Amino acid sequence: MVTGELETLMKCSNEDLMPSGGNISKHRTKDVSTTYCFCLWTQGQMRDASMTIQMALHLDKRNKKFDDLPIIYFVTPTYPRREQVAELTRLGQTLMHIVNLHWIIADDVPTCNTMVGKLLKKFGIPFTHIASPMPDVYRKSSVVPRGVANRRAALGWIRKNIHSGVLYFGDDDNTFDLELFDEIRFTKKVSMFPVGLIGDYSVSSPVLKEGKVIGFFDSWPAKRKFPVDMAGFAVNIGFLLSHPHATMPYKAGYEEDQFLVSLGLKLEDIEPKGNACTEGRFTRGNYRSDD
Amino acid sequence: MVTGELETLMKCSNEDLMPSGGNISKHRTKDVSTTYCFCLWTQGQMRDASMTIQMALHLDKRNKKFDDLPIIYFVTPTYPRREQVAELTRLGQTLMHIVNLHWIIADDVPTCNTMVGKLLKKFGIPFTHIASPMPDVYRKSSVVPRGVANRRAALGWIRKNIHSGVLYFGDDDNTFDLELFDEIRFTKKVSMFPVGLIGDYSVSSPVLKEGKVIGFFDSWPAKRKFPVDMAGFAVNIGFLLSHPHATMPYKAGYEEDQFLVSLGLKLEDIEPKGNACTEGRFTRGNYRSDD
Numbered sequence: 001m002v003t004g005e006l007e008t009l010m011k012c013s014n015e016d017l018m019p020s021g022g023n024i025s026k027h028r029t030k031d032v033s034t035t036y037c038f039c040l041w042t043q044g045q046m047r048d049a050s051m052t053i054q055m056a057l058h059l060d061k062r063n064k065k066f067d068d069l070p071i072i073y074f075v076t077p078t079y080p081r082r083e084q085v086a087e088l089t090r091l092g093q094t095l096m097h098i099v100n101l102h103w104i105i106a107d108d109v110p111t112c113n114t115m116v117g118k119l120l121k122k123f124g125i126p127f128t129h130i131a132s133p134m135p136d137v138y139r140k141s142s143v144v145p146r147g148v149a150n151r152r153a154a155l156g157w158i159r160k161n162i163h164s165g166v167l168y169f170g171d172d173d174n175t176f177d178l179e180l181f182d183e184i185r186f187t188k189k190v191s192m193f194p195v196g197l198i199g200d201y202s203v204s205s206p207v208l209k210e211g212k213v214i215g216f217f218d219s220w221p222a223k224r225k226f227p228v229d230m231a232g233f234a235v236n237i238g239f240l241l242s243h244p245h246a247t248m249p250y251k252a253g254y255e256e257d258q259f260l261v262s263l264g265l266k267l268e269d270i271e272p273k274g275n276a277c278t279e280g281r282f283t284r285g286n287y288r289s290d291d
Numbered sequence: 292m293v294t295g296e297l298e299t300l301m302k303c304s305n306e307d308l309m310p311s312g313g314n315i316s317k318h319r320t321k322d323v324s325t326t327y328c329f330c331l332w333t334q335g336q337m338r339d340a341s342m343t344i345q346m347a348l349h350l351d352k353r354n355k356k357f358d359d360l361p362i363i364y365f366v367t368p369t370y371p372r373r374e375q376v377a378e379l380t381r382l383g384q385t386l387m388h389i390v391n392l393h394w395i396i397a398d399d400v401p402t403c404n405t406m407v408g409k410l411l412k413k414f415g416i417p418f419t420h421i422a423s424p425m426p427d428v429y430r431k432s433s434v435v436p437r438g439v440a441n442r443r444a445a446l447g448w449i450r451k452n453i454h455s456g457v458l459y460f461g462d463d464d465n466t467f468d469l470e471l472f473d474e475i476r477f478t479k480k481v482s483m484f485p486v487g488l489i490g491d492y493s494v495s496s497p498v499l500k501e502g503k504v505i506g507f508f509d510s511w512p513a514k515r516k517f518p519v520d521m522a523g524f525a526v527n528i529g530f531l532l533s534h535p536h537a538t539m540p541y542k543a544g545y546e547e548d549q550f551l552v553s554l555g556l557k558l559e560d561i562e563p564k565g566n567a568c569t570e571g572r573f574t575r576g577n578y579r580s581d582d
Contacts, residue, residue, distance in 0.1 A: 057352045057355075057388075057390070060352070061348045061351070061352065064348075082488060082493065083488060083574070085574075086466040086487070086488060086574040087466075089466050089468060089574075090381055090385065090466045093384065093385045093388065093469065094381065094384045094385075096388065097348075097384065097387065097388075099348070175377040175378075175380050175381045177380060178384065196377070197373060197374060197377060202373065283374070283376075283377040283380075
């Protein structure tokens with residue numbers, strides 16, 4: 001596999017090809033309001049540039065078999081800005097530690113960005129690169145629903161191509177403790193945990209009584225049934241597929257809640273993680289106090 | 292080794308003990324203007340909490356021998372703020388990829404912070420944790436020389452305890468490409484490379500002619516001989532030790548330049564990295580365009 005082939009495919013033709021499982025593939029499909037373009041890059045394929053010591057050791061690890069571990073589908077919405085490569089680099093270097101992880105990067109651009117595609121190849125992580133522009137109508141909203149088109153595109157790809165595993169939404173500017181991944185990997189329906197550096201209270205978390213979730217602590221309840229952050233929960237993909245109409249609305253601030261409601265989630269279904277929700281595993285980006 | 296022992300040592304007694312090479316040690320010394328406190332945590336010692344899959348694989352890697360690779364002493368000045376743990380987590384998860392690296396974390400606090408100490412143990416990286424408060428006299432400056440007391444403390448520890456390897460200054464909010472570490476590891480005197488997302492030009496870099504550094508491109512020259520960023524260079528520790536009076540001044544904006552000048556560095560000594568300074572390996576923090 002040479003780099004040139006990937007670049008060609010990133011331009012995305014009009015053909016409707018399904019990923020063929022094990023090689024670069026592309027897939028184009030229609031949503032209600034936009035068109036997505038996919039480029040799939042699978043495990044075992046690496047850049048043809050000289051390999052660093054770190055990368056060689058990383059691949060040693062990846063080549064071990066972990067057949068009994070469900071795959072985590074880590075969905076990252078992103079958008080063009082000058083720090084995009086830096087943020088994706090930092091996140092990619094965290095995800096490199098995680099075995100059986102497939103990274104879905106959905107970019108708010110009309111066609112896959114070549115620079116981002118080249119960067120993604122560097123990590124040696126199986127990934128799907130999606131161009132998923134926000135429909136123009138939402139760019140004019142007073143509160144723009146950022147990342148929704150990207151996450152909907154990722155959900156669409158998962159519904160078409162994946163049968164099991166765990167879904168997790170992780171933005172490119174956040175910090176993820178490695179323990180998070182062990183904890184969410186065996187999610188049965190929906191798991192949840194505290195999120196740090198968010199909102200006026202600086203923490204958002206499920207509230208537990210005798211090990212069961214009975215409510216939520218969040219500085220912006222806004223009459224939401226599930227006042228949680230986008231990266232404060234993980235979803236079993238079998239459970240997702242059993243709700244074929246579950247989706248995320250273009251409604252800023254209510255994306256998480258309405259997605260979880262559309263899954264028919266009940267409080268008693270929630271699996272609390274993070275040492276019974278006493279420890280955070282994830283912190284929001286945009287948290288600087290002294291910029 | 293149990294956690295309790297580390298915590299006790301972090302309080303730092305008045306005894307003047309040198310690190311004993313292979314176990315937790317402490318060292319207290321006097322600078323012109325402040326007192327530092329050290330806690331050394333060495334390779335092979337791990338937290339006694341349950342180990343994640345990622346951590347087990349990480350230790351597999353660390354247990355391989357790389358005797359022919361010089362050790363990189365990665366110096367990170369840090370200070371208490373609400374995002375400190377998040378920033379150190381993200382950086383630590385990048386440094387976990389690097390073999391033969393010793394992390395020196397120097398915190399702007401009077402005594403080692405227990406929470407930071409516990410966090411550092413999680414990464415399985417050999418580290419030295421230093422409490423190096425900025426002298427009060429500099430806190431009142433119109434432009435505060437942040438990080439200088441920390442870096443001076445790290446230099447002091449290196450001078451007393453280390454004989455070879457490579458010194459690198461890396462802040463906790465920056466992004467480091469893994470290729471950086473391969474490139475600086477065999478630095479003979481001083482290596483340099485471009486830095487991204489910095490200043491009005493968004494890049495700071497040595498300028499090359501026929502493979503040799505002939506000048507610098509930086510948006511704030513300020514009559515500096517070496518207008519470079521703190522993390523835009525690495526120094527061979529033998530070279531550092533051959534200049535026993537080399538140090539960093541408490542002069543905001545001029546720390547890098549005057550440190551390099553105090554090393555007697557000449558333009559022709561500089562080893563350009565980053566594919567002949569055409570590619571960045573490092574980007575500054577505080578770079579957000581849309582906070």
